[in-house]
Amino acid sequence: MITTKDLTKVYRSRGREVTALDGVDLHVREGEVYGVVGTSGAGKSTLIRCVNMLERPTSGTVTVDGLELTGLPGQEHRAGRDLREARRRIGMVFQHFNLLASRTVQQNVELPLEIMGLDRTQRRRKAAELLDLVGLADKARNYPSQLSGGQKQRVGIARALAGDPKVLLSDEATSALDPETTRSILALLRDLNRQLGLTVLLITHEMDVIKSVCDSAALMRGGKVVESGELTELLATENSELARELFPLGEFGHGRPGNTVLEITFQGDTSAQPFVSQLARTYQVDINILGAAVEHIAGRMVGRMRVELPGGHQDNVVPIGFLREQGLQVDVVNEANGAVA
């Protein structure tokens, strides 16, 4: 649905060059919620702005719903007609909502419909529908200044959906909200994704956002995508940085010297198997559980457990093989410093 190829953005000011995007390849499939996570300055904000050409990339291509936007004419601050048409089919929500203070909630939602050239009756009907969809039908005549942050963002979302877009871009939409409001806004995005088949590309600096709504994620650092993929795949990938961030085990014990410490990750059905007792019975090993956690990620049950087996790595090759046969992901933790080998 959204594809970027070798996307580069270089800012030049007073002879100095700053590379905000450095060859970013992104592939967002239709109907998924895709999260880009990274610290501030990682280039994620530039990336999402390049998707609807609010920033024109220095090189590379952006394709949204089969249309190559980078091929459409227009300068940085003045888009050509074709690009403006294309943008009407891409909704965008912002961190600071960007609602017009001079307009009521309903008039704010009507703004994109005015731009599209709908008449008054059509606009009213559509705006009422959209406000109903985001649960703000009773606030239509209020001004944004009379709303809470969460309500403002709901208006922002209703407005972004006015053009019946297939794609919704979310630029840190929950970063200015408290945790509870964040959850409700994320739930709304998830609902819209399911109900309308909306493809959502969101950027955030919070792992929790990725964990609660995303199907896929990309980690950005220094203008590059360091890691990307479906969350379930990432969790099954050994030494995945995103997986570790998504599902930190925290301060679990590191075991005694000389023993082997394993980190076992299990997803979906495998979490129902009593593999610990099976392992103990079959191989007569004493298993010491150092720590364990279970979470819902991308709508699936995911668990991680750190266990200690007596003896070095060589002594435990067979039990480790057994665990891997069960469909479990097993990382061997170096007993000396606790890092993954």
Added chain:
Amino acid sequence: MTWDQMQELMWPATAETLQMVGVATVFTVLLGLPLGLLLVLTDRGGALQNVLLNRVIGVIVNVGRSLPFIILMVALQTFTRTVVGTSIGWQAASVPLTIGAIPFFARLVETSVREVDGGLLEAVHSMGGGTWTTVRKVLLPESLPALVSSVTTTIIALIGFSAMAGTVGGGGLGTLAVQYGYQRFETTFMWVIVAELVVIVMAIQLIGDILVRRLTHRDQATGVTRLLRSRRDQTVEDEELVLPH
């Protein structure tokens, strides 16, 4: 000088002042508003970025603002005659008043429009809006309270300028005050006129402030006003609790 005599002179002069200021205000807004917008739009990073044009307009505006009004009025005499057909009377005075006020107002417009949050422009761009849409749907409506306040300031400045119009036969209250109060030592009459001007200025400021308050939908109250407002709201709540329903 009796009160009746004063009145006989004052009302026509008041009408002249209001007419020249009124006409000048209309044309100042019509010409100064686009000029102010152009100053913003052609600036670096603006939708119509054109650094050369921006510089040229900037210089013209600065020159216009630094010329003393009296000099402007004399210098424009020929131009005034071609525009309105005469170089005396309130009609003639409204021409230099307009020309003098345009750069002043344009700068006020520029400042007001710059206050509009850039995020709003980005939002409109993301909806597929072009430059004209951002001007019509965002820049002007969002800065409307500030623009109204700029118009108020401009009208008051024009009333001040209009007093000088008397020196070239422009008429109006200023002329009257100079002719009778200054030249014929009718001090009382002069103070009456000054008082009238004060009342007019205060009335315009009041109307402007009321309009601005009505047009403002964001919570702009700061410091003391916010404190007062919250306290007042609290009192209302307390009363509601006490009142029997």
